[in-house]
Amino acid sequence: MGNPVILPDDFADYLFIENATQRFAETLKVSETVAAAGIQLQANLDHAAIFCNPPHIVADPLKQLGYISGWDNCCYPSPVDGHDYINVPAGLPSGNIARNRGWFDYVAVVHPVDKKAFDQMMNQDYGNPFIHHLTLGIVPPERIEESDFDYASQVIPFMVDVRKKIENIIGDVPGTLIIALPEQVINHQDFSGLFKTWVGDLALDQYQVEVMSGGGFLIQFFVLTGGRVEVALRHGTTQTFNPKSVHKISRDEISTVQGSLVV
Numbered sequence: 403m404g405n406p407v408i409l410p411d412d413f414a415d416y417l418f419i420e421n422a423t424q425r426f427a428e429t430l431k432v433s434e435t436v437a438a439a440g441i442q443l444q445a446n447l448d449h450a451a452i453f454c455n456p457p458h459i460v461a462d463p464l465k466q467l468g469y470i471s472g473w474d475n476c477c478y479p480s481p482v483d484g485h486d487y488i489n490v491p492a493g494l495p496s497g498n499i500a501r502n503r504g505w506f507d508y509v510a511v512v513h514p515v516d517k518k519a520f521d522q523m524m525n526q527d528y529g530n531p532f533i534h535h536l537t538l539g540i541v542p543p544e545r546i547e548e549s550d551f552d553y554a555s556q557v558i559p560f561m562v563d564v565r566k567k568i569e570n571i572i573g574d575v576p577g578t579l580i581i582a583l584p585e586q587v588i589n590h591q592d593f594s595g596l597f598k599t600w601v602g603d604l605a606l607d608q609y610q611v612e613v614m615s616g617g618g619f620l621i622q623f624f625v626l627t628g629g630r631v632e633v634a635l636r637h638g639t640t641q642t643f644n645p646k647s648v649h650k651i652s653r654d655e656i657s658t659v660q661g662s663l664v665v
Contacts, residue, residue: 420529444539454531628660
């Protein structure tokens with residue numbers, strides 16, 4: 403199976419980001435390894451997270467490309483490294499031609515709330531702005547007229563298996579499996595009894611389950627130190643992210659201290 407992932411060759415025409423070349427190379431290498439293991443990836447990345455101050459230095463170029471700032475009318479508080487940041491997502495409409503050039507579905511434009519957060523960001527010497535992580539999109543299992551509950555019974559074991567495969571091929575334990583589901587799935591009378599069978603032998607501290615704000619499925623996890631690469635499956639979502647997931651991810655899964663690149 404070939405690697406379908408494409409990255410924008412014209413990235414530097416819109417955004418000057420010092421660590422972009424390294425982040426692209428690292429993510430492309432991970433995507434090649436993942437695809438070679440038989441895991442189907444979306445051609446366009448699910449999203450990029452870009453830290454910057456002030457936010458317009460990223461938001462303005464994205465607008466030129468056709469991204470819509472505040473795509474889902476939400477912003478997401480993000481307590482990274484114990485400091486306060488705000489994540490404002492931008493979304494690229496499905497018919498935009500920039501998609502054909504490898505531009506991402508979404509960009510999380512993350513900016514510090516106060517000077518302490520700004521100093522923490524700048525002290526890592528990645529530049530301003532810098533790419534924090536890039537997110538590979540997993541092609542979800544085909545859904546054929548199942549209820550949300552039936553689909554959950556399919557997609558959760560699927561992503562548990564994807565996480566295990568990626569752990570085996572990368573040789574590092576991935577981050578927490580964040581499982582955001584439609585409310586009717588979690589409230590289903592059989593959910594508590596069957597969920598344990600869906601996650602198999604995954605330890606309690608290796609997953610988090612929550613209601614997906616706005617509905618749909620968003621299941622994700624990080625790999626590599628500091629959360630440099632993320633993997634996400636989404637189906638039927640109306641929001642870019644889930645507020646509870648963002649809080650957990652920002653607090654526990656990612657950091658501005660990201661270690662050495664793998665290229």
